[in-house]
Amino acid sequence: MARLSDVIEKFIKSLLEESEGELELQRNELADYFECAPSQINYVLATRFSVSHGYYIESRRGGGGYIRIVCLDVDKNNFLHYLVSEGIGSRITEHDALHIVQRLLEQNYIAPKSAGLIKSAITDKAIGIPSTLKDTIRANILKSMITAVMAWQGK
Amino acid sequence: MARLSDVIEKFIKSLLEESEGELELQRNELADYFECAPSQINYVLATRFSVSHGYYIESRRGGGGYIRIVCLDVDKNNFLHYLVSEGIGSRITEHDALHIVQRLLEQNYIAPKSAGLIKSAITDKAIGIPSTLKDTIRANILKSMITAVMAWQGK
DNA sequence: AATAATGAAGGTCAAAGAAAGTCAAAACAG
DNA sequence: CTGTTTTGACTTTCTTTGACCTTCATTATT
Known part of the structure; x- marks a missing residue:
């Protein structure tokens, strides 16, 4: 079976491409969409969107909360x-x-x-x-x- | 009495032919199918699908894990x-x-x-x-x- | 106006689950 | 007897789930 985490990863990456490397999303909404536990979103972010993967995450809790994913652009050399x-x-x-x-x-x-x-x-x-x-x-x-x-x- | 390992070997090779030299399989599923210990699959791979036999194996553990077998084109190479x-x-x-x-x-x-x-x-x-x-x-x-x-x- | 309550986010962590890997003992074939 | 095969106990890796925690905005109360 395809791993759900991989599907979510691909999904986020396609969103990132459409939005030029920066994106804000709602954790519960996404979890809802994929019918998974909200914490699975954190798992995906932790295992596939860490700084060492080339991404930067910031978020805010409470009403109107969000998760922002930024694709870091580093110089090759x-x-x-x-x-x-x-x-x-x-x-x-x-x-x-x-x-x-x-x-x-x-x-x-x-x-x-x-x-x-x-x-x-x-x-x-x-x-x-x-x-x-x-x-x-x-x-x-x-x-x-x-x-x-x-x-x-x-x- | 044909040895089980030989039967499994043949089976995998026939699958490889159908799929043009590249194939992904589930270890437990296969073990189940042949009613043998899962580790027997590893045995078959180790003794009959090594690089010197002309095959290359990669795998992943955990949920959604798999074993991939690639047939190296020995004639061409x-x-x-x-x-x-x-x-x-x-x-x-x-x-x-x-x-x-x-x-x-x-x-x-x-x-x-x-x-x-x-x-x-x-x-x-x-x-x-x-x-x-x-x-x-x-x-x-x-x-x-x-x-x-x-x-x-x-x- | 200041404070308290509420609900709507997101965060953490650990347990359970789902694979595959290793290794050595036991069984078997020649 | 020797080398190969079969088995199974134990390990490692990765994913999924759920219970509980923290933060924040809004609304109700004093």
Whole structure:
């Protein structure tokens, strides 16, 4: 079965496109529309629209309350540079690393093939060895690959 | 008496034919259908659908989870498949690895950007750690990336 | 005018549910 | 006896649900 959370995610993203990266919505209304618990909206926002996903959320409670989602626009080079110099750090989990690559893909900083290539290099399975060193190695490789991407400028 | 694992293998292969080499299935559903333990599905996949058998598996847990099986086009990717299943082996030096990638580039298996990306991931410097494990890790990562290239069909 | 009550939002968190993964022991086939 | 298959207990990951909490605007009361 298709996950409801994924459907809601897509829905919000399509709304965001129509409204040029900024959007205000009503939590209960949306929950009603999808016939789910209101807190599921929070779940979707937390797991798919966090800052690390490239979004910023603000909200207000009480009568006339709302949730506003803003699509952050970051400069590609700044972002890549930030990742290599501080974002990734000296160790990174598989989950966090894949998340970064997915973001690079969604922001169109890299092509799907490149994303696939990078992802394939940083999974636990790829690295193979069972050791705490894994996260260190992964960080090194990911930074190295992103550095290669930075060097692509203009082909 | 035909072994169940063989029956499941055949079943999955027939599904793959119907669906043009790519297929998503539910582990529990399949286990249910064959009245076996769910983990037997994993066994079948591990012993008959590995990369060296010419397949690539990805999956997701949790609600709405799935297992996806992709059939790698071994004929078309003969050389790549050879590299992954025997050519590279369990350890490889930086020099030999870079040489292989260069060759893939020259023979047009991969684009210049991809070659650059792959190279950036397999240097001693990228892997970072000073250890005899380096060559093992490099072999693993290189094989994983070449497998990703094999899975590109049509993308 | 100041305060209290009400209702309409949204927030949090933990438990339950729905998958898939791992591993090793037991069973079996040759 | 040896290698492969089958089973099942336990783990991990991700999603869904619901009970309870907080905030705010509006309206009623003093």
